[in-house]
Amino acid sequence: MANVPQEFNTFYLKDVSFVNLMTRRIFNVLIVANPYDAFMLEDDGRVDEKIFDEYTELGMRFPPIFTQVSTIEEARHVLDETSIDLVICMPGTADNDAFTVAREVKAIQPSVPCVVLTPFSHGITKRMQNEDMTIFDYVFCWLGNTNLILSIIKLIEDKMNIEHDIEEAGVQMILLVEDNIRFYSSVLPNLYNYILQQSKNFSTEALNPHAAAQRKRGRPKVVLATNYEEALQIYEKYAENTLGVISDTRFPMQTPIGRLSHVEEGDPEAGLKLLRTIRQHDEYVPLILESSEVENREKAWAEGFDFLDKNSKKFNVDLRKMIEEHLGFGDFVFRDPETHEEVARVKTLKELQDNIFKIPHDSLMHHIRRNHMSRWLCARAIFPVSQFLKQVTWHKLQDVDAHRQIIFDAIVQYRRMKNIGVVAVFDRLKFDRYAHFARIGEGSLGGKGRGLAFLDNIIKRHPELNQFGNATVQIPKTVVLCTDFFDRFMDDNNLWSIALSDAPDEVILQHFLKAQLPDDLIEDFFIFFDAIKTPIAIRSSSLLEDSHYQPFAGIYSTYMIPWLDDKYEMLRMLACAIKSVYASVYYRDSKAYMTATQNVIDQEKMAVILQEVVGHRYGDLYYPTFSGVLRSLNYYPIGDETAEEGIASLALGLGKYIVDGGQTLRVSPYHPNQVLQTSEMETALRDTQTRFYALDMSHVGDDFKVDDGFNIKNLRVRQADADGSLTFIASTYDPMDQVIRDGIYEGGRKIISFCGVLQQGVFPLPELLQMSQKLGAEEMRRPVEIEFACNLNDDRTGEFYLLQIRPIVDSKQVLDEDLQQIPDEQCLLRSHNSLGHGISEDVTDVVYVKTDENFTAANNPMIADEIERINRKFLNEDKNYILIGPGRWGSSDYWLGIPVKWPHISGARVIVEAGLKNYHVDPSQGTHFFQNLTSFGVGYFTINTYTGDGVLQKEILDSMPAVEETEHVRHVRFERPLKVMMDGKKQTGVVLLPQEGTEEPA
CATH class of the missing domain: 3.30.470.20 (ATP-grasp fold, B domain)
Incomplete structure (x- = not known):
């Protein structure tokens, strides 16, 4: 482990929100051209179609809409009627002159950008020397290349967004200094082509398609300057965010007395002077000089600038190569500083993280000294890491191994930060121990899956959760197998008939265990095992589970499997667990619950959550x-x-x-x-x-x-x-x-x-x-x-x-009455410690456990079976009842109470825990009933008449004839409905005896 100085050891990377970038767009373009040029654009060039194809191929949304007109009158009409973002004027005949048109457009809409496209000829060049060019935003040479239109739109959008995007995220700028219209008209489409292709490539660093589309907004901006003063002003403004400068050698430059030197030709060394000034400010920024005068090559090289020959037949190939090598586009190629040969190559951030400790010492030192790592990350829109590494210069820290550790730590922190709050698409090449939450499949995440993703998002948006130095807040590493795999599994294995039958749970489970999961999951599961190295919880995440209105808490199964060195044994156990969770949708309890909630079982679909089990290992325990x-x-x-x-x-x-x-x-x-x-x-x-x-x-x-x-x-x-x-x-x-x-x-x-x-x-x-x-x-x-x-x-x-x-689904019913004012004698039940809220007046039945002197908790499992049978009758008749029994309902320890599960008592409208003289159990807390009680508005009363806590007029129940009586349970029915009233905030509840004169139940 390298010894990293303290100042570089603790750092916090701030995330970038790409959604806030490139917010100003060009949506509507007006092209003013004579009918011939319009025809050329429309029919021969098919500009709309090409631009649309360009946009979709690059994954960019919102391609602009083009409107074409031939006259000033038509242009005026369109400008009045439509919100136009850009006007492109194409010169034609004498009565439709581009410069005249542009002036008129500016007179109508002074704020709309206006660009001239001109086919170049000697006459037009001469004409432009006498023209006031300031009224145009740009002039371009039109050679019929529709890619130029895309470049114009992007150039103007970059100009509109650069200031905001640099401030917001640290987006980078490429400065192109060139006054030759014909030349920049051919260079810009190529430059944008590389940049947009680069943004398409680096968007693969994103974790899902939505994030990938947004990442493209972080691509470098291009700014065009046509003279020395404009170029220097732009550089000085955005110096800290300059990815590179590509400059012509000869262009206009003011003399010390303020006049332009060589107005026609430009200053023959303006480019060299500009790059020298920039180099004094920044020793690392890539500077590329281009010239058609070959003698400038030696001058450029003498000062350490790169050189491009404008006369070269393969100028565009040279430009692309230079951009890839020096501006950080494409793969990062580690080279031997002596021979310049490739020693290693990384394509992605994860590859850099995996290989940083393997790069030869001399090669890494060569790249660190020149800030190449930071630039490569910048070009890929990985701004937080890039900005941090930019501060860790060779001057400040001359220790290659310390740099390795810093780079590794920064990438790890960045990847952790990027993973939080995002549902990534599972990618075998990216999922490792720093990955976080991913989905396999295109279906739904299910209720629990959505809840987890939501929690992850809350953690991301509220950094105060992680403000304590000794505590981290997170969700466990998670992969969700989406609901489409459930459908595939059921269809491929013909399981619907057994699933929907009345077969016992064990029989259904055996059928599911014999079925096959899709083979294409095997490799994904192996990657997941390697990434977590802990036991795995396999949890149900059904469509209906944990939804806002029908929480199905605790109805389906959650299995856990241990971590094993034998991956194939682990795979077999994982497959069994997934199939067992799928089977639990069709168990008897689940079907009863579906009936109770009036849901249709074949509408239920199951996603499965695979998640690291939180814990430590102690011998054979975890x-x-x-x-x-x-x-x-x-x-x-x-x-x-x-x-x-x-x-x-x-x-x-x-x-x-x-x-x-x-x-x-x-x-x-x-x-x-x-x-x-x-x-x-x-x-x-x-x-x-x-x-x-x-x-x-x-x-x-x-x-x-x-x-x-x-x-x-x-x-x-x-x-x-x-x-x-x-x-x-x-x-x-x-x-x-x-x-x-x-x-x-x-x-x-x-x-x-x-x-x-x-x-x-x-x-x-x-x-x-x-x-x-x-x-x-x-x-x-x-x-x-x-x-x-x-x-x-x-x-x-x-x-x-x-x-x-x-x-917790809260009942909206409002209680106007103060329950304390109701006399005890009117109450069949009164609890001062009740759970639930609301009013119901449709229950006539009471089911209660007989608690005579022969009662013993040893019989509680049998009591649970008897209640389940009675409950099933209520479900079949679509009726509810009040349930009264001793101790804690639903306890797994039957000495504490009756060990029922929720489906066994799901017909109950009010559940009562009644204390006995020699059988005292504290009020129930922590069972999954809580969720189901609140979602269905079920009341839960705790009463202990032996300690004077509440009212239970059991003698009234004992005196009534039984509708049904078993060894331990009685079921009685009142002729008229009982009125249940619960005040959830005051924790009080009553069940009123039927009053004389109330209506008979229907």
Whole structure:
């Protein structure tokens, strides 16, 4: 590793927004020509067609529209009626003189650029010597080459945009100094041809077609000067952004007393004088002298200028070669300084990055001393790196290896910056460990894919997220397999009939696992493996998932596969995982959910996200320091928290633990010192995390199951303690002194308290959570739920990864009543800790778990099955019900509550967690139900009548006849509807008993 001086070691590259460049365009061109010239242009030259072809071939949009007229009257009419950006006058007969026409046009529209095209003859040359040329913007020699029209348009557009574009992005300028009209009329089309071709080539550095089209706007501008003073003035104005100067030798130049010397011929050494002056200012800028007088070659070479012979039959070939070699166009060719032979060649920025440490010492020194690297990057519109490297001159740092390191670091930072916030098209030649987010295929990214791309974009536009020295905020490396591959897979393998059948989930999965993915993905996957070198999460991203209005959170599968050295084994596992995610669209639960949401299953399409798993490896285990879910609306505020301050659920290990309803630490980002679960020793010991999830890296096989957690280990916290992964997130219980101490100490049980990151400022987690939820909610214009994971390092640095964002769909119903005023006796249920918002009056049924003295949590799995059967009947009848049961609904630990999944209870309109005398479980937090509850406006009540918290008139339910009764569950029906009212901001909810006199249900 080279020893890079501190001043060059830390730097920040500012991105360039190409969309703000070339904003002023020529859209409408008026050509004033006699009928013969007009015919020549229209029929023989087909100017419109050629210009259109030129534009489309170069990938430029908005080709100009041409209007042709023959007389001043017609021109006046067009100028009055249409917004014209450029007038081209072609001289013809005596009564239609170009100079006269131009004067008249300027009189009508003084601000419109006016150009004269003239076929050159001795008479016209003479005429122009006596003409006031200042009224024309440019005069060109017309030899029937329609490419000249394109050059004229580009030259004028460059003039219109140069000042803004240099200031905005550091765009480069090529200065052409030439007073011979005939000569510059033939040089300019060639020069623009090279430049536009170069912009087409360098646009391939972009990550997707849209960005490529925009990058072309960063091409170098051409400015034409026709005398010494004009040339020097232009150079002095744009000296810092001059890519190169191409100058004639003889052209007009004022004498010291202010008169033009040699008016007709020009000063014979004006070009040499100009280039000398420029060289004094800049020792590196390429200077090319051109002349038809061969003796000027020796003069140019003597002063270190390059030379072009105007009389050469291959002048254009020479010009192109010189531009490629000296102005940084084309490939970067590294040469041996002694023999001038090629020693290496790079075509792209990534190739330069890959080869910078392999370039021979002498060759690299030769190019660095002459600033060639910076110029090559400039010509490719890679301005941030170019500007930075331009400062690191050989004078300041005479150490080739240090330069290598600086160039490498600058490219890496630039590529990282360019990758953020952009959905790139996956390219095997560009995707490496510095790549970021790419798509394979042309279809949709799906809901989660869109959410990730959106998060990435938020990170790019809000650099304040990365303001902390010890914390980086990013999304994991991601490749999305778009929905078109799903369609191909289903069609090629004839899977529709089994998928849409009533076959059991395992049967559907086996059919999908036997099917084949397209072979053209294999090479892409291998490139992806090499780039990430971590385990891979294979996540569903369906069209309906995480959409603004129908969040399908947690319905489809997410698999994880370990990282292996055997790429073919990894490929086989990845293919199984992708096919398993595809199969999950057609599982019974998914179909039930589709029915509940009134969606049609065959409209669902699945994209698949392949993503590095955030975490560190500990032996055969892999997991992040912690994961979390952040919600910008807090339906359980405590103390001085407010609903709008949001809430986070934090857990050691993989986030699946949170999704499965495990015990998490609940904290408001604005009140990190106020954590209910750790406020007292008894609650800290009882209500904090005792288990966590980790990926089993040793589980390698083809035993993919419907359960996507088949290779996820459920471990005790003491395993993480043994792994050494609890630094900064745990406290230690001292049984001798009966106290809990922040930090890790020998012996004693470890409490997952997050004390280091919440209270001790080891890592700026509260600030990152505040910013994430604020920016997320602002950008989505609604409350949001954000999933995240974080790796903490022993040196107190960390990487904070945003994994997903989705809206919390808020009910718009307004509550006019104060629910507190309703008497208890009118309520079947009352909760002072409810989730949900709105009013409904169409439910007559209540399903509840029998909680007599024989109740035991050991029966909870059987209770879940009974409820699922009853729920299916409600779905078939398109009806809803109120569900009441003890403990935490949806917990994966059936001792804490009934282990149902959302599709098993999707017909419920209100779900009630009821406390029992000897069965106390804290209010549910962190399950994926939260998202589905809010999207469907489902209420979630927590009631514990044994502690005086709320009302549940269970005796009324017990006295009613059962519509259906199983061993553990009763279903009763009221004759008239119950009225459900929920106030989401005050966290209160009631279910009112039917009042006498209300209508019978229809």
